[in-house]
Amino acid sequence: MGSPLQAIRGMNDVLPDEAHGWLAFEEIIRNTMYRHGYRNIRTPLLEHTGLFRRAIGEVTDIVEKEMYTFTDELNGEQLTLRPEATASTVRAAIEHSLTYNGPVRLWYAGPMYRHERPQKGRYRQFHQFGAEGLGFAGPDVDAELIVMCAALWKELGLDGIRLELNSIGSSEERASHRVELVEFLETRVDALDADAKRRMHTNPLRVLDSKNPVVKEATRNAPVLMNFLGEQSLAHFDGLKKLLAAAGVPFSVNPRLVRGLDYYNLTVFEWITDQLGAQGTVCAGGRYDGLFEQIGGKPTPAVGWAAGIERLLALWQAAGRVPAPKAPDAYVVHQGEGAAECALLVAQVLRAAGHSVIQHAGGGSFKSQMKKADGSGARIALIVGEDEVRAGELTLKFLRRDASQQKIRRDALVAAFGNALLESTQ
RNA sequence: GUGGCCGUAGCUCAACGGUAGAGUCCCAGAUUGUGAUUCUGGUUGUUGUGGGUUCGAAUCCCAUCGGCCACCCCA
Numbered sequence: 001m002g003s004p005l006q007a008i009r010g011m012n013d014v015l016p017d018e019a020h021g022w023l024a025f026e027e028i029i030r031n032t033m034y035r036h037g038y039r040n041i042r043t044p045l046l047e048h049t050g051l052f053r054r055a056i057g058e059v060t061d062i063v064e065k066e067m068y069t070f071t072d073e074l075n076g077e078q079l080t081l082r083p084e085a086t087a088s089t090v091r092a093a094i095e096h097s098l099t100y101n102g103p104v105r106l107w108y109a110g111p112m113y114r115h116e117r118p119q120k121g122r123y124r125q126f127h128q129f130g131a132e133g134l135g136f137a138g139p140d141v142d143a144e145l146i147v148m149c150a151a152l153w154k155e156l157g158l159d160g161i162r163l164e165l166n167s168i169g170s171s172e173e174r175a176s177h178r179v180e181l182v183e184f185l186e187t188r189v190d191a192l193d194a195d196a197k198r199r200m201h202t203n204p205l206r207v208l209d210s211k212n213p214v215v216k217e218a219t220r221n222a223p224v225l226m227n228f229l230g231e232q233s234l235a236h237f238d239g240l241k242k243l244l245a246a247a248g249v250p251f252s253v254n255p256r257l258v259r260g261l262d263y264y265n266l267t268v269f270e271w272i273t274d275q276l277g278a279q280g281t282v283c284a285g286g287r288y289d290g291l292f293e294q295i296g297g298k299p300t301p302a303v304g305w306a307a308g309i310e311r312l313l314a315l316w317q318a319a320g321r322v323p324a325p326k327a328p329d330a331y332v333v334h335q336g337e338g339a340a341e342c343a344l345l346v347a348q349v350l351r352a353a354g355h356s357v358i359q360h361a362g363g364g365s366f367k368s369q370m371k372k373a374d375g376s377g378a379r380i381a382l383i384v385g386e387d388e389v390r391a392g393e394l395t396l397k398f399l400r401r402d403a404s405q406q407k408i409r410r411d412a413l414v415a416a417f418g419n420a421l422l423e424s425t426q
Numbered sequence: 427g428u429g430g431c432c433g434u435a436g437c438u439c440a441a442c443g444g445u446a447g448a449g450u451c452c453c454a455g456a457u458u459g460u461g462a463u464u465c466u467g468g469u470u471g472u473u474g475u476g477g478g479u480u481c482g483a484a485u486c487c488c489a490u491c492g493g494c495c496a497c498c499c500c501a
Contacts, residue, residue: 009492061499065427084501116499117427118492128501195498211497260500270501281501308501335459366459374461385459399461 010116010124020325025313028155029109029129036148038107038131043088045111049078054295055087057262059202066114081113084261085130086288086304087295093134094297103135109309121279121311130285132304139236142267142287142303143243149271149283149305150249156312157321161282163249165269166257167237168205169229171290177228178204184222191218208256226255236266263288267303275318276311283307327377328356329421331399333369336386343384346394346413353414355421374399379424380417396420 007013014022033040049069056063068081082088085108098104109129116122131148133141146163153161168174181204189197196207196215208219229237244251251269259268268286276282285305292300316322330350334343347359358376360369366385373381383395383405394413397405401424408416 006492066499112501114500118494119496120494122500126501130501278496278498279500284501306501311501333460365454367455367457367461368453370459370461372461381461383460387459395460397460405460 008124010118012123012125021313021317021322022309024323025156025309025316026109028152029107032148032152032155033107033131036105036131036144036151038105038148041089041092041106041108042110043082043085043092043108045082045113046079047082047088047091049080051087051091051295052080052083055090055261055263055291056084060260060262062114062260066116068113068115083114084112084306085110085128086132086261086263086291086306089130089132089304090134090288090291090297090302091295093300094292094295099135099300103133103141105131105133107131119279121276121308121314123310127309128306129309130304130306132302134302135300136303137289137301139239139243139267142236142240143247145285145303145305146240146244146251146269147247147249149307150247153271156316158312158315158319160275161271161273161315163251163269163271164254164257165241165244165251165267166226166254167229167233167266168225168258168264168268168286169233170265173228173230173233174205174225177223177225180223180228181205181208181225185219188218191215205258206260209258224255233266240267259284259286263291263294265289269305271307273311273315275315279308279311281308282311282315325377326356327379328358329378330355330357330380330382330417331373331376331378332357332359332382332384333366333373334360334384335366335369336389338389339384339386342389342410343382346382346384346410349413350417353418355417380420382417398424400424 030040049067052067053063058064062083067083070079071077072079089106089108093099093104093106098106107130110127111125112128113125115124118124131145133145150163153159169177182200185192185196185200185204185207189200191214192200192207193210193212193215196210196212199206205225207215208222210216210219241251241253257268257270264286266287266289269284270281271283272280273282274280283305284307285303287301287303289299289301291302292298313322332343332347334340343359347357350357358378360372364372370381379398379400381397381399383397385395388394388407391407392410393407394410395405396408396417398420403423406420408420
């Protein structure tokens with residue numbers, strides 16, 4: 001810790017003991033995306049700052065105080081490490097005309113950067129994966145995307161993640177609601193805390209989102225955005241609710257649910273757990289029909305979500321659902337004249353046959369080699385000593401079951417080892 | 427960014443103003459070619475870092491870095 005070189009605050013190393021859980025998790029993500037027909041997209045970690053300013057919104061917390069923005073000293077460009085990936089995905093879709101032949105389903109995963117004060121479940125470099133449906137206008141894709149989340153939770157064996165849903169309508173509808181909301185808030189201004197007062201004019205919807213019980217109480221009878229939605233917006237919302245009900249995905253409508261990014265309209269939702277303290281939102285998203293135009297593309301309806309990998313992994317670990325790391329099939333112990341060469345050939349042959357084999361390296365006594373064989377978790381130890389080299393044999397010892405060791409012939413290695421491996425699991 | 431709690435061996439922790447310790451891990455031996463159990467022995471630290479107070483600081487004070495919790499924000 002006191003070492004002069006340490007990782008940047010809030011940016012963590014994922015060490016091998018933990019990394020295997022990441023791999024398993026990422027594999028489940030890939031499979032789930034594949035099964036739902038979503039195709040992978042990979043965009044740069046670095047974008048022009050203007051992209052995020054335009055997409056996320058100038059007055060959001062992310063843009064105002066959380067972005068890693070700097071000038072490229074070599075050419076003077078203003079660059080930003082991506083704080084989220086929807087803006088980049090839409091930028092790429094516009095730049096490469098991805099929706100030219102019709103709507104597309106995309107997914108991504110990777111690191112994101114926000115300069116926040118680190119906490120459990122909140123890091124400066126954190127990882128998200130997300131899915132986006134670009135070019136789809138109806139609530140059917142909204143439902144599909146949400147159903148995919150539910151499928152993923154099931155696949156991971158996670159329960160206790162609840163879905164909150166809301167519709168924030170169109171910008172016109174929000175504008176007329178906003179007028180009345182601000183009027184209302186002005187009558188209660190004495191009951192508002194400093195944060196709420198500041199937001200009253202910058203982003204009054206967020207005031208309704210306050211955790212402060214005094215503010216909550218004061219805004220209990222505030223005008224509800226839902227009541228300002230027109231026929232079309234309501235129809236979209238009803239359509240989504242019907243589909244979710246049909247899919248058997250439970251949800252609760254939270255009329256105060258809003259998003260911290262400006263590009264959303266109509267559908268917004270969050271998947272929330274109570275197991276992670278203040279960082280309970282595990283996945284969030286919504287519809288962003290205006291974003292394409294906002295960053296210079298043709299009007300294109302779109303909807304998507306992003307999920308926090310660290311948070312979901314924390315839940316996965318707490319639930320004891322992370323699969324144990326795969327142990328190697330064999331550990332090759334060797335000592336004596338000609339044994340190292342023989343062991344290497346044995347390992348090569350078995351690996352070519354698809355087995356996972358660790359060949360001992362670094363010398364040491366037979367005893368210490370056997371200890372390492374045990375510590376590796378391998379099911380079988382293969383012993384190559386001078387006797388075996390001379391006889392064209394190997395000694396095969398089961399490390400996880402009580403059975404006597406056996407000699408196998410090197411010219412029948414793959415078959416004999418395959419049989420032993422089957423036996424070793426019985 | 428604000429407030430609070432906390433940093434001691436690779437890991438989990440003790441010592442709370444008077445010589446820095448235990449368990450675990452690791453290494454070696456008992457078993458001169460055989461692990462996991464048992465027994466014996468051994469290594470391990472600028473007490474996060476930098477200052478200060480004191481005869482003496484892991485312990486008290488300040489700063490700084492890092493972690494955790496809440497606010498805030500959000501995935």
